[in-house]
Amino acid sequence: MSENKHTxxxxxxxxxxxxKFNRKVTKKxxxxxxxxxxxxxxxxxxxxxxxxxxxxxxxxxxxxxxVGTVKAVDGISFEVPKNSxxxxxxxSGCGKSVTSLSLMQLLQRxxxxxxxxxxxxxxxDGTAYNIVNTPNSIMEQIRGNKMSMIFQEPMTSLNPVFRIxxxxxxxxxxxxxxMSEEDVKARTLELLDMVGIANKEGVYSMYPHxxxxxxxxxxxxxxxxxxxxxxxxxxxxxxxxDVTIQAQILDLLENLKKKIGSSxxxxxxxxxxxxxMADYVVVMYAGRVIxxxxxxxxxxxxxxxxxxxxxxxxxxxxxxxxxxxxIPGSVxxxxxxxxxxxxxxxxxxxxxxxxxKYPPSIKISDTHVVSCYRFYDEKNVIExxxxxxxxxx
Amino acid sequence: xxEEIKKVGLLEGAENNPDNLLVVKNLKKYFPIKSSFFxxxVGNVKAVDGVSFAIKxGTxxxxxxxSGCGKSTIGRTIxxxxxxxxxxxxxxxxxxxxxxxxxxxxxRPNIQIIFQDPYSSLSPRLPVGEIIGEAVREHKIVxxxxxxxxxxxxxxxxxxxEYAKSRYPHEFSGGQRQRICIARALALNPDFILCDEPVSAxxxxxxxxxxxxLRSLQKEFGLTYLFISHDLSVVEHISDTVGxxxxxxxxxxxxxxxxxxxxLHPYTEALFSAIPIPDPDYQMHRIILEGSIPSPAxxxxxxxxxxxxxxxxxxxxYADPNFKMVEDEHFVACHLYNTEEENKIAQRLTEEAKKxxxxxxxxxxxxxxx
Numbered sequence: 001m002s003e004n005k006h007t008x009x010x011x012x013x014x015x016x017x018x019x020k021f022n023r024k025v026t027k028k029x030x031x032x033x034x035x036x037x038x039x040x041x042x043x044x045x046x047x048x049x050x051x052x053x054x055x056x057x058x059x060x061x062x063x064x065x066x067v068g069t070v071k072a073v074d075g076i077s078f079e080v081p082k083n084s085x086x087x088x089x090x091x092s093g094c095g096k097s098v099t100s101l102s103l104m105q106l107l108q109r110x111x112x113x114x115x116x117x118x119x120x121x122x123x124x125d126g127t128a129y130n131i132v133n134t135p136n137s138i139m140e141q142i143r144g145n146k147m148s149m150i151f152q153e154p155m156t157s158l159n160p161v162f163r164i165x166x167x168x169x170x171x172x173x174x175x176x177x178x179m180s181e182e183d184v185k186a187r188t189l190e191l192l193d194m195v196g197i198a199n200k201e202g203v204y205s206m207y208p209h210x211x212x213x214x215x216x217x218x219x220x221x222x223x224x225x226x227x228x229x230x231x232x233x234x235x236x237x238x239x240x241x242d243v244t245i246q247a248q249i250l251d252l253l254e255n256l257k258k259k260i261g262s263s264x265x266x267x268x269x270x271x272x273x274x275x276x277m278a279d280y281v282v283v284m285y286a287g288r289v290i291x292x293x294x295x296x297x298x299x300x301x302x303x304x305x306x307x308x309x310x311x312x313x314x315x316x317x318x319x320x321x322x323x324x325x326x327i328p329g330s331v332x333x334x335x336x337x338x339x340x341x342x343x344x345x346x347x348x349x350x351x352x353x354x355x356x357k358y359p360p361s362i363k364i365s366d367t368h369v370v371s372c373y374r375f376y377d378e379k380n381v382i383e384x385x386x387x388x389x390x391x392x393x
Numbered sequence: 394x395x396e397e398i399k400k401v402g403l404l405e406g407a408e409n410n411p412d413n414l415l416v417v418k419n420l421k422k423y424f425p426i427k428s429s430f431f432x433x434x435v436g437n438v439k440a441v442d443g444v445s446f447a448i449k450x451g452t453x454x455x456x457x458x459x460s461g462c463g464k465s466t467i468g469r470t471i472x473x474x475x476x477x478x479x480x481x482x483x484x485x486x487x488x489x490x491x492x493x494x495x496x497x498x499x500x501r502p503n504i505q506i507i508f509q510d511p512y513s514s515l516s517p518r519l520p521v522g523e524i525i526g527e528a529v530r531e532h533k534i535v536x537x538x539x540x541x542x543x544x545x546x547x548x549x550x551x552x553x554x555e556y557a558k559s560r561y562p563h564e565f566s567g568g569q570r571q572r573i574c575i576a577r578a579l580a581l582n583p584d585f586i587l588c589d590e591p592v593s594a595x596x597x598x599x600x601x602x603x604x605x606x607l608r609s610l611q612k613e614f615g616l617t618y619l620f621i622s623h624d625l626s627v628v629e630h631i632s633d634t635v636g637x638x639x640x641x642x643x644x645x646x647x648x649x650x651x652x653x654x655x656x657l658h659p660y661t662e663a664l665f666s667a668i669p670i671p672d673p674d675y676q677m678h679r680i681i682l683e684g685s686i687p688s689p690a691x692x693x694x695x696x697x698x699x700x701x702x703x704x705x706x707x708x709x710x711y712a713d714p715n716f717k718m719v720e721d722e723h724f725v726a727c728h729l730y731n732t733e734e735e736n737k738i739a740q741r742l743t744e745e746a747k748k749x750x751x752x753x754x755x756x757x758x759x760x761x762x763x
Contacts, residue, residue, distance in 0.1 A: 272669025
């Protein structure tokens with residue numbers, strides 16, 4: 001909310017202009033996608049590091065909405081190494097879910113589009129998919145098979161008219177068409193057992209409404225694990241659950257990770273959950289990565305003022321403080337982002353450079369990278385985030 | 394056995410103590426289950442099943458528990474937004490449910506509520522000044538000529554700018570809207586505010602702003618809060634006393650520090666062990682509770698927690714534990730802390746219940762044979 005009274009209103013003329021522009025851009029992007037179908041060269045690249053499962057490289061995901069172009073994800077780079085858990089933390093609207101949806105190609109098209117950068121997904125044979133350009137037919141083989149997703153709300157992500165068994169079976173049959181019916185069922189029961197459902201035969205023939213929230217989330221996890229994926233994306237897997245059930249699910253995820261050896265990308269706003277689970281942490285703010293590093297770096301030596309503020313503003317059991325620290329103000333309007341550091345207006349540690357360009361990512365230790373001018377040093381600058389100007393598309 | 398001792402009551406005469414602003418005694422709220430045909434009552438959902446507590450003036454009581462345990466139902470029943478089934482609620486020494494409509498109306502400004510979802514609890518058609526001022530005018534809190542100044546003052550106290558008065562709720566962010574809700578409650582100059590999960594819909598950085606605001610308002614105006622939340626770390630931060638609920642019953646009640654240092658009830662223990670700590674080096678010792686919360690329409694016999702309890706004993710399955718004081722101001726409902734006398738009663742009840750069960754089973758067998 002700003003002092004200017006009419007910022008949230010758009011004139012008819014302006015609105016027509018935006019609609020016309022959106023139509024033009026999305027049409028062009030869609031036709032480019034259609035062309036990419038033909039040539040596998042267009043969507044095959046090489047990983048920077050073979051030990052990573054996924055590499056995000058300056059990914060830009062924009063939404064062409066009626067009020068203007070929303071830069072939901074604006075040039076983010078991070079990687080998910082093999083056999084590790086990466087926690088993505090941030091407030092609502094900071095782009096963490098959009099990041100995962102871009103990776104799964106589940107964005108609401110044509111409004112939402114990945115307009116720039118590369119998302120490299122390791123094939124395992126020295127080459128990689130560039131998810132941004134991969135056509136749907138290939139994506140169908142990857143999705144659910146090589147990477148799968150656990151959604152936030154187990155209540156709404158299971159189909160109410162199919163039995164649990166059928167829903168787990170479906171994922172297996174789709175990616176293993178040669179498997180016999182008995183084998184599929186045996187595998188489903190094995191999965192249900194693995195996620196800690198005691199009455200697996202019973203649950204196999206139940207409908208989702210007969211299960212509690214925690215049980216439904218277990219079924220969701222079973223579906224995600226069906227094809228032994230290399231990457232599991234858990235998008236706020238415990239937010240809709242109670243504390244005691246949350247403990248059950250987190251325990252389960254931790255054990256499963258050890259058992260099947262896949263990577264987990266854990267998206268959450270709860271720092272406590274991340275601390276217990278993650279090896280690496282990525283902190284996002286307003287569509288950009290502002291800090292990334294190992295869990296130890298982030299929790300014991302937070303560098304970005306936003307991360308520091310976030311840590312201090314959450315009450316912690318056993319540590320009594322008289323008054324909680326609060327970060328003043330709120331997130332800037334995503335349609336109209338400033339051209340200086342997005343956090344400057346809320347920051348209490350500003351320096352002179354903050355009013356200039358958006359800060360580059362700066363290396364402060366081997367594993368720890370932060371985007372803040374407080375640590376600015378010519379030698380350690382990695383790169384400035386590359387964004388895409390929607391007008392040039 | 395519970396009945397025998399609850400009648401004596403922990404809060405005997407508590408409503409006459411001027412220190413206590415709100416006293417709730419053995420409050421029950423059942424929701425009838427109607428059959429689809431003829432609308433007959435076929436059973437009851439025991440949302441709140443005998444809860445007693447007292448809140449001292451100027452303090453905050455936290456109420457925690459899993460979803461569906463009856464936290465919000467307690468809040469709404471205390472406010473008389475819905476009728477009780479049984480029990481008493483005393484506010485300032487007056488029995489709220491004995492008040493007539495007119496008397497209740499006079500009492501209403503003193504008891505206010507802040508709802509969970511700031512997006513759906515504000516009328517989209519009214520400007521903010523009117524949302525805050527409507528009740529002020531209705532209850533004639535200030536003379537009409539001071540009205541405008543008063544609203545500005547209240548808004549200022551809640552950190553809202555004056556120009557917000559003519560704006561509509563959709564122009565504000567979640568945190569700002571929650572400030573409007575707080576201003577609306579505060580404008581009536583209440584003694585008591587019920588906060589029903591006021592921060593769970595907000596982001597972490599905004600949560601801190603709202604919690605700090607609530608605390609500073611409490612200091613300034615001497616407010617009393619009942620703070621309902623499922624976030625234990627928030628409750629620990631803001632409350633002076635905490636009540637833990639499970640399936641319509643209060644299982645533990647104590648001053649915050651005592652409770653968090655030394656939880657006595659096995660459920661509280663498990664609940665606290667499940668709180669995620671934002672420190673990667675911290676070794677969690679989670680006590681994993683098996684299964685999930687049973688249906689309140691058909692709660693288990695005896696102690697309601699016995700189906701998930703690690704320390705379940707034979708008596709827990711049949712006898713309802715007492716809610717009683719174990720240490721100084723530390724109340725708990727668990728057989729683990731029984732006196733010998735109570736144990737004897739529990740044993741007797743267990744045997745009786747077992748006998749009855751056997752007889753019933755035999756009767757059923759015989760009935761089938763016939």
